[in-house]
Amino acid sequence: xxxxxxxxxxxxxxxxxxxxxxxxxxxxxxxxxxxxxxxxxxxxxxxxxxxxxxxxxxxxxxxxxxxxxxxxxxxxxxxxxxxxxxxxxxxxxxxxxxxxxxxxxxxxxxxxxxxxxxxxxxxxxxxxxxxxxxxxxxxxxxxxxxxxxxxxxxxxxxxxxxxxxxxxxxxxxxxxxxxxxxxxxxxxxxxxxxxxxxxxxxxxxxxxxxxxxxxxxxxxxxxxxxxxxxxxxxxxxxxxxxxxxxxxxxxxxxxxxxxxxxxxxxxxxxxxxxxxxxxxxxxxxxxxxxxxxxxxxxxxxxxxxxxxxxxxxxxxxxxxxxxxxxxxxxxxxxxxxxxxxxxxxxxxxxxxxxxxxxxxxxxxxxxxxxxxxxxxxxxxxxxxxxxxxxxxxxxxxxxxxxxxxxxxxxxxxxxxxxxxxxxxxxxxxxxxxxxxxxxxxxxxxxxxxxxxxxxxxxxxxxxxxxxxxxxxxxxxxxxxxxxxxxxxxxxxxxxxxxxxxxxxxxxxxxxxxxxxxxxxxxxxxxxxxxxxxxxxxxxxxxxxx
Amino acid sequence: xxxxxxxxxxxxxxxxxxxxxxxxxxxxxxxxxxxxxxxxxxxxxxxxxxxxxxxxxxxxxxxxxxxxxxxxxxxxxxxxxxxxxxxxxxxxxxxxxxxxxxxxxxxxxxxxxxxxxxxxxxxxxxxxxxxxxxxxxxxxxxxxxxxxxxxxxxxxxxxxxxxxxxxxxxxxxxxxxxxxxxxxxxxxxxxxxxxxxxxxxxxxxxxxxxxxxxxxxxxxxxxxxxxxxxxxxxxxxxxxxxxxxx
Numbered sequence: 001x002x003x004x005x006x007x008x009x010x011x012x013x014x015x016x017x018x019x020x021x022x023x024x025x026x027x028x029x030x031x032x033x034x035x036x037x038x039x040x041x042x043x044x045x046x047x048x049x050x051x052x053x054x055x056x057x058x059x060x061x062x063x064x065x066x067x068x069x070x071x072x073x074x075x076x077x078x079x080x081x082x083x084x085x086x087x088x089x090x091x092x093x094x095x096x097x098x099x100x101x102x103x104x105x106x107x108x109x110x111x112x113x114x115x116x117x118x119x120x121x122x123x124x125x126x127x128x129x130x131x132x133x134x135x136x137x138x139x140x141x142x143x144x145x146x147x148x149x150x151x152x153x154x155x156x157x158x159x160x161x162x163x164x165x166x167x168x169x170x171x172x173x174x175x176x177x178x179x180x181x182x183x184x185x186x187x188x189x190x191x192x193x194x195x196x197x198x199x200x201x202x203x204x205x206x207x208x209x210x211x212x213x214x215x216x217x218x219x220x221x222x223x224x225x226x227x228x229x230x231x232x233x234x235x236x237x238x239x240x241x242x243x244x245x246x247x248x249x250x251x252x253x254x255x256x257x258x259x260x261x262x263x264x265x266x267x268x269x270x271x272x273x274x275x276x277x278x279x280x281x282x283x284x285x286x287x288x289x290x291x292x293x294x295x296x297x298x299x300x301x302x303x304x305x306x307x308x309x310x311x312x313x314x315x316x317x318x319x320x321x322x323x324x325x326x327x328x329x330x331x332x333x334x335x336x337x338x339x340x341x342x343x344x345x346x347x348x349x350x351x352x353x354x355x356x357x358x359x360x361x362x363x364x365x366x367x368x369x370x371x372x373x374x375x376x377x378x379x380x381x382x383x384x385x386x387x388x389x390x391x392x393x394x395x396x397x398x399x400x401x402x403x404x405x406x407x408x409x410x411x412x413x414x415x416x417x418x419x420x421x422x423x424x425x426x427x428x429x430x431x432x433x434x435x436x437x438x439x440x441x442x443x444x445x446x447x448x449x450x451x452x453x454x455x456x457x458x459x460x461x462x463x464x465x466x467x468x469x470x471x472x473x474x475x476x477x478x479x480x481x482x483x484x485x486x487x488x489x490x491x492x493x494x495x496x497x498x499x500x501x502x503x504x505x506x507x508x509x510x511x512x513x514x515x516x517x518x519x520x521x522x523x524x525x526x527x528x529x530x531x532x533x534x535x536x537x538x539x540x541x542x543x544x545x
Numbered sequence: 546x547x548x549x550x551x552x553x554x555x556x557x558x559x560x561x562x563x564x565x566x567x568x569x570x571x572x573x574x575x576x577x578x579x580x581x582x583x584x585x586x587x588x589x590x591x592x593x594x595x596x597x598x599x600x601x602x603x604x605x606x607x608x609x610x611x612x613x614x615x616x617x618x619x620x621x622x623x624x625x626x627x628x629x630x631x632x633x634x635x636x637x638x639x640x641x642x643x644x645x646x647x648x649x650x651x652x653x654x655x656x657x658x659x660x661x662x663x664x665x666x667x668x669x670x671x672x673x674x675x676x677x678x679x680x681x682x683x684x685x686x687x688x689x690x691x692x693x694x695x696x697x698x699x700x701x702x703x704x705x706x707x708x709x710x711x712x713x714x715x716x717x718x719x720x721x722x723x724x725x726x727x728x729x730x731x732x733x734x735x736x737x738x739x740x741x742x743x744x745x746x747x748x749x750x751x752x753x754x755x756x757x758x759x760x761x762x763x764x765x766x767x768x769x770x771x772x773x774x775x776x777x778x779x780x781x782x783x784x785x786x787x788x789x790x791x
């Protein structure tokens with residue numbers, strides 16, 4: 001299993017544990033994750049939180065910079081000059097095991113209660129670690145490097161700049177990264193008394209007031225600070241030790257936390273996360289419509305969104321695995337994550353599994369009925385991947401599976417299926433089926449040669465275009481009649497009119513013999529249509545209230 | 546010309562000398578192979594020639610046609626660890642020039658010429674870890690040549706390569722000698738390599754290292770030398786001398 005998945009799995013596991021613990025304990029001081037995150041979302045808008053955050057950042061960044069600027073050069077010098085080593089190493093190794101933090105009271109007396117003492121103690125603790133790691137790595141430099149360098153006429157200063165510093169940097173950065181965790185921990189300690197600024201103070205202050213939510217805002221702030229520090233250090237290491245991270249062809253560079261964001265990007269790319277924008281507005285539209293008759297809580301919306309994104313991720317991931325072999329042969333898709341080797345089949349499978357579990361979990365959080373239905377729904381979604389192997393109607397089936405989204409929302413909120421929502425589902429079905437047919441025109445020759453089923457492969461491009469137009473006409477009609485069924489006013493009707501125009505524009509942008517602008521047509525126009533529909537329904541609600 | 550006069554080397558704390566009474570001479574544009582059992586002080590001899598360590602007694606003198614400054618008259622090609630993994634191919638090759646404060650324009654020109662000569666075009670931006678073993682040694686040779694030295698000192702330069710690549714690089718090195726007549730001294734433990742690369746072959750005895758025999762190999766630059774009877778004849782001589790020296 002690779003790094004990205006391990007991280008998301010552990011985050012997910014931790015959240016569940018947190019949630020369970022909070023439910024079990026039912027204490028004010030241990031709020032459940034969603035409350036804590038909501039409070040945090042609230043706090044990031046307040047300048048007070050940021051003033052504490054900045055005070056803490058200032059202290060820890062000053063301390064770590066000082067630790068590096070002193071620890072690293074001294075480590076290099078001690079490692080290089082034997083004489084210096086003989087005198088300084090005993091001092092260092094005698095004092096190394098002494099817990100420096102116990103000296104804080106001394107420093108507070110000597111340097112006063114200001115920032116300096118606090119920065120000093122953090123820098124002292126981290127500086128030691130950097131110094132020792134740097135010295136060791138200098139001593140480990142193979143003497144042949146030094147011989148080679150001297151034979152080229154390099155002097156002592158040049159030996160340091162050309163050989164010792166680059167050789168010691170990786171271990172120095174490792175010490176710095178480990179030090180970042182220690183630094184934040186010490187920071188919390190030194191901020192927890194005799195000061196009124198910083199996240200440590202913020203946490204202890206909230207604790208004193210029995211304000212669990214606010215306390216967790218501080219805790220999350222400190223975690224954020226730690227994560228940011230590690231990410232910055234990773235970035236610096238990547239910049240200054242680029243040679244450590246190059247692909248050697250034989251082995252890939254070791255996975256480090258810094259790759260997390262990049263990995264998320266790779267997975268997001270695999271499932272075309274940005275394309276969520278097509279179906280999500282329909283689901284949200286269903287939320288608004290259902291809210292007329294049934295009450296909806298904020299928490300429900302969170303779980304609806306989670307379920308939708310998780311189901312979609314599982315389905316897309318599954319599709320990419322099933323189609324990996326086909327994708328690899330098609331020049332248009334051979335650069336997709338799995339065929340291109342950026343993701344292994346195994347990690348993609350893990351990704352699908354985790355997404356599926358998340359889907360079931362969020363469905364379960366909505367209602368028992370949702371949990372039961374989530375299993376066949378996922379089956380429907382997975383089945384799509386096989387349809388193009390036996391029927392040209394695979395496009396319609398894709399529309400059908402995606403139209404589960406607004407239907408699922410309705411069931412989640414109302415606990416039953418009311419027929420008016422089916423009109424929205426039909427609109428989504430035909431809308432998706434229509435543009436999937438257009439999209440499939442790109443693969444016409446490939447599909448024919450591989451014996452895959454699609455409307456363009458079966459009927460030819462121009463017939464496929466007519467079929468798509470027909471489907472989009474149905475979309476328009478469904479959207480139009482929704483204003484009667486749901487009793488919506490002029491704002492909605494006007495929106496539907498614009499959508500009609502956009503659909504025509506979309507069909508004008510691509511022609512059977514010219515598909516060059518299909519990507520633009522797809523992404524921009526479709527996202528505009530989906531978002532417009534949602535805004536139209538939302539605007540209509542505001543007008544009618 | 547490089548001239549070595551009765552060099553002895555004893556390391557402090559070790560019983561007995563490593564090298565004893567080594568005397569030889571390499572004229573400008575000549576080549577020499579040194580072969581001997583392991584532990585015969587071959588590498589120590591190279592370090593002395595490169596000026597990295599001082600002999601206990603005896604002396605070396607170098608007189609070059611162009612260069613008169615002491616440092617940089619010789620250039621080293623090491624077996625492993627020669628290239629700095631944190632420097633790109635270009636940075637490795639130009640390092641010697643940079644240390645001599647050669648202006649960037651000339652450095653760039655030299656690097657490009659050497660990359661082409663060594664069959665490494667377009668590899669300048671790579672790191673050593675991205676190269677094959679053979680490519681790495683080519684970069685090491687290019688780096689040694691960059692400073693335009695009077696003599697190349699090669700310490701088992703090809704021993705960690707596979708047989709095919711090794712032969713290929715031996716050919717490359719010798720073709721370059723035929724073209725430019727740059728003196729080199731190669732330390733090796735392969736009889737074949739010693740005979741293929743050296744105009745003369747110096748056979749050392751095991752501890753302490755002494756010169757046991759010198760095999761003259763005048764035809765070593767002949768075309769297709771590997772297929773000539775002289776190639777095998779010289780190998781036979783070297784092997785016989787080696788057997789006596791153990």
